[in-house]
Amino acid sequence: MIATESLSKRFPRVTALDRLSVDVGPGVTGLVGANGAGKSTLIKILLGLSPASEGRAEVLGLDVATKGADIRERVGYMPEHDCLPPDVSATEFVVHMARMSGLPPTAARERTADTLRHVGLYEERYRPIGGYSTGMKQRVKLAQALVHDPQLVFLDEPTNGLDPVGRDEMLGLIRRIHTDFGISVLVTSHLLGELERTCDHVVVVDGGKLLRSSSTTDFTQTTTTLAIEVTDTDEHPDGTRAVRDALDARGVTVQDGSGLPGAGHVLLLTAAGEETYDLVRDVIADLGLGLVRMEQRRHHISEVFTDSDAARKEAVGHGS
Amino acid sequence: MAAEQPTATVAPGDQTRIHNIGYRSYDGPRLGRAYARRSLYSQSLRGAYGLGRSAKSKVLPMLLFVVMCLPAGIMVAVAVATKANDLPVDYTRYAIVLQAVISLYVAAQAPQSVSRDLRFRTVPLYFSRPIETSDYVRAKYASLASALFILTAAPLLVLYVGALLAKLDFADQTKGFAQGLVSVALLSLLFAGLGLVVASVTPRRGFGIAAVIAVLTITYGAVSTLQAIADVQGSSGAVAWIGLFSPITLIDGVQSAFLGATSAFPGGVGPSNGEGAVYALVTLGLIAGAYGLLMRRYKKVGL
Numbered sequence: 001m002i003a004t005e006s007l008s009k010r011f012p013r014v015t016a017l018d019r020l021s022v023d024v025g026p027g028v029t030g031l032v033g034a035n036g037a038g039k040s041t042l043i044k045i046l047l048g049l050s051p052a053s054e055g056r057a058e059v060l061g062l063d064v065a066t067k068g069a070d071i072r073e074r075v076g077y078m079p080e081h082d083c084l085p086p087d088v089s090a091t092e093f094v095v096h097m098a099r100m101s102g103l104p105p106t107a108a109r110e111r112t113a114d115t116l117r118h119v120g121l122y123e124e125r126y127r128p129i130g131g132y133s134t135g136m137k138q139r140v141k142l143a144q145a146l147v148h149d150p151q152l153v154f155l156d157e158p159t160n161g162l163d164p165v166g167r168d169e170m171l172g173l174i175r176r177i178h179t180d181f182g183i184s185v186l187v188t189s190h191l192l193g194e195l196e197r198t199c200d201h202v203v204v205v206d207g208g209k210l211l212r213s214s215s216t217t218d219f220t221q222t223t224t225t226l227a228i229e230v231t232d233t234d235e236h237p238d239g240t241r242a243v244r245d246a247l248d249a250r251g252v253t254v255q256d257g258s259g260l261p262g263a264g265h266v267l268l269l270t271a272a273g274e275e276t277y278d279l280v281r282d283v284i285a286d287l288g289l290g291l292v293r294m295e296q297r298r299h300h301i302s303e304v305f306t307d308s309d310a311a312r313k314e315a316v317g318h319g320s
Numbered sequence: 321m322a323a324e325q326p327t328a329t330v331a332p333g334d335q336t337r338i339h340n341i342g343y344r345s346y347d348g349p350r351l352g353r354a355y356a357r358r359s360l361y362s363q364s365l366r367g368a369y370g371l372g373r374s375a376k377s378k379v380l381p382m383l384l385f386v387v388m389c390l391p392a393g394i395m396v397a398v399a400v401a402t403k404a405n406d407l408p409v410d411y412t413r414y415a416i417v418l419q420a421v422i423s424l425y426v427a428a429q430a431p432q433s434v435s436r437d438l439r440f441r442t443v444p445l446y447f448s449r450p451i452e453t454s455d456y457v458r459a460k461y462a463s464l465a466s467a468l469f470i471l472t473a474a475p476l477l478v479l480y481v482g483a484l485l486a487k488l489d490f491a492d493q494t495k496g497f498a499q500g501l502v503s504v505a506l507l508s509l510l511f512a513g514l515g516l517v518v519a520s521v522t523p524r525r526g527f528g529i530a531a532v533i534a535v536l537t538i539t540y541g542a543v544s545t546l547q548a549i550a551d552v553q554g555s556s557g558a559v560a561w562i563g564l565f566s567p568i569t570l571i572d573g574v575q576s577a578f579l580g581a582t583s584a585f586p587g588g589v590g591p592s593n594g595e596g597a598v599y600a601l602v603t604l605g606l607i608a609g610a611y612g613l614l615m616r617r618y619k620k621v622g623l
Contacts, residue, residue, distance in 0.1 A: 047448055069450045073350055077448035085440045087374060099359040100449045102350040111346055118343060128374075144445060149346035181343045 007055035016041040018208040028178045030195030030202040031188040038208040039188040076145030076153040086130025090140045101148035115143045135166040155187040171198045228267045231290035239289045246283045357455040364463035368429045384425045392475035396482025411500025412581035419568045423536040430515030431528030439523040453618045468508035476500045499579040507571045513610025539566035551586035560591040573599035
């Protein structure tokens, strides 16, 4: 989808990108980096809007230096900043943007209705954008990037300014852009945890340089760790302890979930496979306790990111 | 959010079905840059009269349009009723007389056309699509110039039709009408260019309106005052040169030199042919310069 080769961008005082070589395949790819790491500069170059100082880049097999217009016809772009006029409705705005992408009037209307529905805007799409919540505005911004059915979209910080629920919805939507719509995504964020759940592949840049590029499963792969939380009953005033003892008796090593929210009530254990889940279920059922949660705990990219090698060794070595 | 998989729900005893057909990809035509530019042009032109926008934004442009045409209607009515031999005002003179209305229109619509995109930072959305800076600038320039042409040519059309109804001399009237159209076309290009340049550097709409009014009317006030002083002092040569410094006197100069108009300059003497050539050059230079400045401005905006 995207390939760059020792791509550099230098401004008079700053080097925004420093010999960046990266390959991005189809799917959802996260571009992670602190503010000023060169993410937005990279997107600008990939859209063919800003010439690279050196090196080359291809998007969808088209050279960004010479085929900018062709690329822009086939990709969508959602900027980080506000970009919506408050006095028009979402429908009018997205229709206009669809036509700017070259869609004939009728197609522009149909695609707008479809796209707004897919991003989750219904009746409110006829109201002026000025009255929308931040979450709704983000959806309109996303819709205008998708309305011409691109092969690839660049989403620049799509979760910016959203509350946790809005963030989750947006991330789910981004996931669906690939799984349901078949459109590949390059999404930037400075929050690593978000991308872990959403992306197939993560590219980490820092100071314009490539820190790491690998699939999300590489980042977080280790044996699965399960986190379990149970209720207490009159019979077992300390349910957590009871489960722990019962599991110990069956030969399963259980650790305290220290350092996690609700520490002391959370148990961590290593899942060997399907049977571990069944075992946990049976043990808890036998004890007559309620299972509050049982979830997979994965390692966060941030562990890898902050101190990539050490964290990885530790992760592989201990599986914790 | 729409369900992911195709489903059909049937309410009991109801024939209504809701089909959720999931995501449909688009494989129809993509019409490219030229189409996008035309779409932007027509959208901006309609927008300049508030069409496709809120009812509130239709009020001012429509009102100004009526104000522009009303005097023409009255003149025609008078000419027809009194069986006059000539229209009370020349075609070329009409826009000069009603210049305040035209300035007001430019001041209101130029910021509407470009400041909104800058202020709400919609511009990057355009440039992340196939259209380029030049397409955007041309579409915006052409749309405002066309809107102004409609505003200034419509009353001339009223006058012309009225003149024919009043059975005034056909050849004479047609010639005057044609000269008037050339003049207002030039005026439209010039005013649109100046208005857009000023508006494009003032993202706040209020400032834009004030700045455009300042450029168009204060220069006229200053120039006509200086011309009057020069005229009183008997230096009629200076009158013509001073006229170069405001848009409306520029148009006046060009049309009195080349389009057979009588000048509104003090003393009623327009520039001579030589001076008129300078007027024409300055006018064309300003139009080209405005285009160049707009291009430079939008090269910088980018993403």
